[in-house]
Amino acid sequence: MQTLASPPTPPTGALRDDGSLDPAHAAALSDELAVALYEHMVLARVLDGQLIELQREGKIAQHSSAIGEEAAIVGAAAAIGDQDWIFPSSREFAAALWRGMPLGAYAHHAMGTALDAGRGRNAPDPPFWRAARVASVSPLVGTQIPHAVGLAWAARMRKEDVAALVFFGEGATSSGDFHTGLNFAGVTRAPVIALCRNNGWATGTPASRQTASAGFAIKAIAYGLRGVRVDGGDVVAVLSVVREARARAAAGEGGTLVEAIVTEAGVDPVLRLRRHLETRALWTIEREQRLQSEVRADVDRALAEAAAAGPPGIETMFDDVYAKRPWNLDRERA
């Protein structure tokens, strides 16, 4: 048993900096999945860069960059089933896109247009996408954790094999909703996977100001959950760890707190996966150039179309407050 004072256990890793793969994880990644993950991580990286620019130019209100965290986000999203739900925090647009939210729909969300599924009501991010079971989450840190637990708990009550994957940063572990949510998860054995991206910083506050415990995964012990640490720059390790958590959830073994450690040190996670594709002869310079130009064109087109779409009509503000507008909203709308 770890104690508070002992150093955290070393994280699970699979993909080495030189692109070689730990043989124990060799079966985790088919050729098709390896290429799909890489292409999606490149999309996430390119889109992120463009959103940073748009935010600097004042064209979108806000952007929480996930550059360097793509492996943790995409790897986790790829590890769960289509019937499962995702509760993102503010940095997981790549998870929504992986699940099938169209790039164009995301662009409309970012710009708050009339064509946005959220009808221009939310500042970016997170996005939601009903068809892909990506839930609507507020930017209030940690609030989505009990939602994910409750959804997973409901599935367990109904004896249906549905799990919930909830993302948050290490700052959220200081919130009451983190404690409450994981405590309920432990008690109810809800099939939930709580993925904490530990990048060491919550805006300007270091992880040492969030917790005195030896890392974040260790907090799982107090809730009766499994806690695992994983190299968040290693998409294969994240995939393996979340898949295992999903399998345990299906087996009735309850939830898992995954601490995905994301650092700026070491090889960039996108490059690490590209090197791996090269070792498997799945990638060439020509293919890289083609991907980069295609992704850039897709992103630019989606953002340009959204920029041209315009805001929703004023009358839409009064819709969806209730299922049916009560008299006061009818009056205000008139």
Add this chain to the structure above:
Amino acid sequence: MTTPMNMVQAINDALRHEMRRDDRVVVLGEDVGKVGGVFRVTQGLWDEFGDDRVVDTPLSEGGIIGTAIGMALYGLVPVPEIQFADFIYPAYDQIVSELAKLRWRSGGEYPAKMVVRTPVGGGIRGGLYHSQSPESLFIHVAGLKVVCPSNPRDAKGLLLASIRDLDPVLFFEPKRVYRAAKGEVPEGDFVVPLGQAAVVREGADVTVIAWGAMLYEAIAAADEAKRQGIGCEILDLRTLWPVDVEAITASVKKTGRVVVVHEAPKTCGFGAEIVALINERAFVHLEAPPARVCGFDTPFPYALEMDYLPLAHRILPAIVDTAKY
């Protein structure tokens, strides 16, 4: 067919009826299971429906509402119980920032429907943390409906309407009359539509607006006023939001005089909004300034609760003054 019941029995009957009819309905909260809740409102439900429908939760109101939101997203219809309305504040963020806004912020794609049941009000020697009436804190929040029945018949009918409504409902149960208010309750399926006030007594001189336990104080004051020759028209709002503004306006246009009664503190209490609506819609019909008889702008006291509550002896002078203005 009707059966004589108190409010506890009527609410229990409504829950049992709807849980039999709709297997998506689940009850959760602190000690709602085997114990049957702090006021025994859910007694016997656990025996009939079991652990997956009647759930004892960890002691965390934020967790109860937060996880209930997840259940609602999954398609269940949670009916969480908060033991006392005074305990609801740890869940306030989840109710205000999440539950109330989910339908709107998701463009209608992720409504989270639930009925939060909780006992309100004083008069049971509960002290300042078991007596509060926080209805206006929820009425102020777009996206919530707020209900407060005064009698067993309405309690059953309004609770069934609330559970079947598509929006989240705060269902405030006046605990002072949980067992004291008795009456005939229709058996089986019975709905009282939301948004409709009841004219409890017709009268020509002064409109008295009340709800929950204070309705009985308003009636007692009106009885005494009648002996003094003043006829009161008494409105039981039943649904606080969306409030039945037509019923209020119609009565005030008739009497030209109005007294609003509530337990919550006067300042920014729901009475303020009611008076503002009357001013907007019936100003030229008013013969006297609208009066409010409310709790004081203090925390709720333990030893002095009967001095704090707007009981009949405080309502009567307001009725008389308003009638004679």
